[in-house]
Amino acid sequence: MMWLRSIRRPLSSLVLLQSRPPNYSSLSASAAAIESERCIREGPRNDWSRDEIKSIYDSPLLDLLFHGAQVHRHSHNFREVQQCTLLSIKTGGCSEDCSYCPQSSRYDTGLKAQKLMNEDAVLEAARKAKEAGSTRFCMGAAWRDTIGRKTNMNQITKYVKEIRDMGMEVCCTLGMLEKQQALELKKAGLTAYNHNLDTSREYYPNIITTRTYDERLETLKHVREAGINVCSGGIIGLGEAEEDRIGLLHTLATLPTHPESVPINALIAVKGTPLEDQKPVEIWDMIRMISTARITMPSAMVRLSAGRVRFSIPEQALCFLAGANSIFTGDKLLTTPNNDYDADQNMFKLLGLVPKAPNFSEDEKDSEDEKLEASV
Numbered sequence: 165m166m167w168l169r170s171i172r173r174p175l176s177s178l179v180l181l182q183s184r185p186p187n188y189s190s191l192s193a194s195a196a197a198i199e200s201e202r203c204i205r206e207g208p209r210n211d212w213s214r215d216e217i218k219s220i221y222d223s224p225l226l227d228l229l230f231h232g233a234q235v236h237r238h239s240h241n242f243r244e245v246q247q248c249t250l251l252s253i254k255t256g257g258c259s260e261d262c263s264y265c266p267q268s269s270r271y272d273t274g275l276k277a278q279k280l281m282n283e284d285a286v287l288e289a290a291r292k293a294k295e296a297g298s299t300r301f302c303m304g305a306a307w308r309d310t311i312g313r314k315t316n317m318n319q320i321t322k323y324v325k326e327i328r329d330m331g332m333e334v335c336c337t338l339g340m341l342e343k344q345q346a347l348e349l350k351k352a353g354l355t356a357y358n359h360n361l362d363t364s365r366e367y368y369p370n371i372i373t374t375r376t377y378d379e380r381l382e383t384l385k386h387v388r389e390a391g392i393n394v395c396s397g398g399i400i401g402l403g404e405a406e407e408d409r410i411g412l413l414h415t416l417a418t419l420p421t422h423p424e425s426v427p428i429n430a431l432i433a434v435k436g437t438p439l440e441d442q443k444p445v446e447i448w449d450m451i452r453m454i455s456t457a458r459i460t461m462p463s464a465m466v467r468l469s470a471g472r473v474r475f476s477i478p479e480q481a482l483c484f485l486a487g488a489n490s491i492f493t494g495d496k497l498l499t500t501p502n503n504d505y506d507a508d509q510n511m512f513k514l515l516g517l518v519p520k521a522p523n524f525s526e527d528e529k530d531s532e533d534e535k536l537e538a539s540v
């Protein structure tokens with residue numbers, strides 16, 4: 165693993181790294197510098213204090229960006245960017261009240277509720293996504309949870325199997341999940357399950373009242389226990405304070421195992437939702453979030469997600485430099501607009517980025533476990 169690779173650093177900083185916790189205020193090096201060097205030397209950790217994450221987040225911006233880039237290069241191939249396609253397979257009519265979401269039935273956004281998409285349409289979309297270079301296909305359904313949806317779930321597990329057979333990673337985001345359903349999705353070959361925490365525990369009740377933060381964490385636990393990769397991140401631009409962004413990262417970075425994917429979304433304010441008048445997120449805020457996520461969860465795929473459509477290529481380049489290594493491609497992100505396919509291809513060429521191949525190492529691990537069990 166690259167953590168063992170030696171790095172060149174001034175002797176003074178080596179001395180500073182001997183004791184923990186450091187008093188950042190008495191040091192000339194920023195928290196981003198100290199923690200990124202520690203991360204490269206010692207690997208990921210899950211015992212972050214909120215103050216430590218705040219100190220990283222508050223480091224001088226260019227220093228934070230530089231050290232996010234350092235960690236990124238030590239833990240990933242910096243040229244590789246994962247391309248995922250997200251399809252809304254069941255749109256609108258959701259009973260939840262997520263203030264940012266045009267799919268909630270509580271808001272008048274002009275979105276028509278639809279039934280679960282049929283097999284042909286879903287598989288056709290997956291094939292097109294693969295042809296366009298996507299290696300992960302994500303299916304989203306606007307549901308509170310999957311309880312009592314046996315017929316739909318049987319249908320979705322079938323989609324999962326068939327898309328896996330196309331040689332793609334498969335992800336679902338279907339609301340809250342019970343343990344048994346997670347196990348069934350795992351059996352069908354699901355690679356990852358997305359369930360975002362959205363924001364900090366403290367700010368969360370301002371955004372959603374129909375389910376609790378703990379219920380969200382419970383779903384992540386079921387997903388993890390079923391052996392499915394966890395995809396969980398949040399949204400900035402909801403009216404939250406800096407402290408809430410730090411709180412979100414702190415919750416994610418102190419989970420017993422870091423999520424394999426951490427999407428960082430910038431709110432796309434949709435007319436008709438309670439957050440319709442929110443100001444667009446500044447690129448500098450995205451960079452702070454991405455770099456801090458990269459330093460605190462070095463192995464995760466950090467995804468530059470919703471809101472990317474508003475950022476120019478130079479702005480996106482800064483996000484990739486800061487540590488983002490995954491994007492959504494395709495015309496739409498569930499129901500909101502996404503970047504143009506040709507524009508993304510040109511950006512990859514211009515920045516020297518290459519698509520990341522799908523990763524089925526979980527399957528290899530599963531079959532090794534099965535072989536071991538059989539031999540025992």
Ligand code: SF4
Binds near residue numbers: 265308
């Ligand atoms: S974010 Fe998901 S759960 Fe919340 S209202 Fe939208 S579709 Fe429903």
